Amino acid sequence: MCTMIVEKVKVDGSAKGTSGWFTLNQANISYDHPFNAPFEHALNIDFVNESQGLGARVAVELSEQAARELVKTILAVLDQADAGGHLANQH
């Protein structure tokens, strides 16, 4: 709680936690102390669905560089999917 840098975003999708798959409705992104990663601060993403209890959470804790690479890679993959005409057919 030492930086208090946190944002929430609504998301659609699924995540697989300790009790199996659950429907996602929110991601919480912070840059603060991680629980496990060996850094003083990390880019933490919690994929959650609070309506299913606090255990409905999939957590990742990334270094700054890893987080930036992940963002770039996600966007690159979406760009490829868009170029291939796949995004319009998502549903």
Next chain:
Amino acid sequence: MYQTDMYEGLLAETITMTGADGASINAFFARPLGKGPFPAMVLAHHMPGWDQWYRETTLKFAQQGYITISPNLYFRSGHGTPEDVAAKVRADGGVPDDQVVGDLAGAMNYVRSQPYANGKVGVFGTCSGGRHAYLAACRAPGFDAIVDCWGGRVVMTPDQLTKNFPVSPLDYTKDLPCPILGLFGNDDSSPTPEQVNQHEAELKKLGKTYEFHRYDGAGHGFFYYHAPMYRQAQAVDGWQKTFAFLEKYLL
């Protein structure tokens, strides 16, 4: 100093106590067996939550002769693993300062009311708990000593103030009624060495009794033996300074 022919005994359990606004919250409580009178400690847990390290530290203080209580400052955010609860608190922007001060004051009242207490109560915290301990010492009358271990955001700029954190703890320094021990790592980014200097300058200006110790080769959380930030020599020295300080002011 412990001698091998001494008797030792502890009682430790989860209890329910009255916190801010009269709410019931749970807490981990440990005390030495015997008639006392014993001094007491309130522990303000850190951002990773009401976790294993704080329960173990509660036992550590009790073994050193202190009636010790660690209230669950995240009680109102629900129950689950400490990490899951702390993750929710983190996402919600922390717990309100007023609520934490009320919970720590309730914990102080709980330990002071025990029949085997000597009436002296200190407060200890690390990370966000160091900040919370400082707030409680300044705002909840009755603490006799405080140990602030690398409390981040004791010094806050106006743009960091929020509904949950409406006042920079530094601004309450004039109300601090008791001696303070501060332990900090010079490689820490929250608090930075400059912020530690600013805090010390305010204590000095206001004539407060303080001991600040700064460790080279250490950053944030250098007591945490379960994490890479652990620094053995600095941690051993820091614990020695902690118990020497508390013995001076609470016995």
